[in-house]
Amino acid sequence: MSSSTSWRHLSSESNKVDEPFKVEEAETVNTPPPPTEKLLVLGGNGFVGSHVCKEALNRGLAVASLSRSGRSSLHDAWANDVTWHQGNLLAPETLKDALTGVTSVISCVGGFGSNSQMYKINGTANINAIRAASEQGV
Numbered sequence: 694m695s696s697s698t699s700w701r702h703l704s705s706e707s708n709k710v711d712e713p714f715k716v717e718e719a720e721t722v723n724t725p726p727p728p729t730e731k732l733l734v735l736g737g738n739g740f741v742g743s744h745v746c747k748e749a750l751n752r753g754l755a756v757a758s759l760s761r762s763g764r765s766s767l768h769d770a771w772a773n774d775v776t777w778h779q780g781n782l783l784a785p786e787t788l789k790d791a792l793t794g795v796t797s798v799i800s801c802v803g804g805f806g807s808n809s810q811m812y813k814i815n816g817t818a819n820i821n822a823i824r825a826a827s828e829q830g831v
């Protein structure tokens with residue numbers, strides 16, 4: 694059995710190409726490098742946040758964290774691969790540097806306390822974070 698096209702003839706018996714392939718002149722294709730995903734975890738040194746950081750690193754993302762104490766007391770090896778920023782979501786201007794080059798943000802900032810404390814940390818703080826991220830196009 695054999696097949697033919699207008700420009701080549703292949704024989705399946707011998708696997709020989711009877712006519713040379715026509716090779717188009719090679720073109721240089723300018724493709725952008727693959728996007729670098731950089732995740733900023735707000736509260737990345739907390740209980741939930743540290744698990745999010747570790748999982749994101751395992752999946753190959755570049756990971757940064759922001760919290761009031763920065764890296765805090767984390768000694769695990771994975772923590773060396775996180776870029777730690779100090780900042781306070783209740784002072785949103787302190788987020789600007791940490792948001793540079795970031796492609797996504799996950800907030801793990803929250804907590805319990807009096808009604809007014811919870812309003813601040815679960816509400817105002819996270820609204821500030823969303824605003825700051827949105828202003829920087831994240």
Ligand SMILES: NC(=O)c1ccc[n+]([C@@H]2O[C@H](COP(=O)([O-])OP(=O)(O)OC[C@H]3O[C@@H](n4cnc5c(N)ncnc54)[C@H](OP(=O)(O)O)[C@@H]3O)[C@@H](O)[C@H]2O)c1
Binds near residue numbers: 736763
């Ligand atoms: N733990 C659980 O089992 C669990 C389960 C379900 C849901 N959640 C929810 O998940 C959220 C986080 O819980 P968690 O247990 O991970 O709490 P956590 O260990 O206390 O972590 C809170 C994180 O937020 C940071 N943070 C607090 N105030 C901040 C501020 N003003 N600006 C910037 N960072 C701030 C803390 O770091 P600094 O102190 O250094 O700022 C810390 O990294 C809470 O909303 C909680 O209700 C927790």
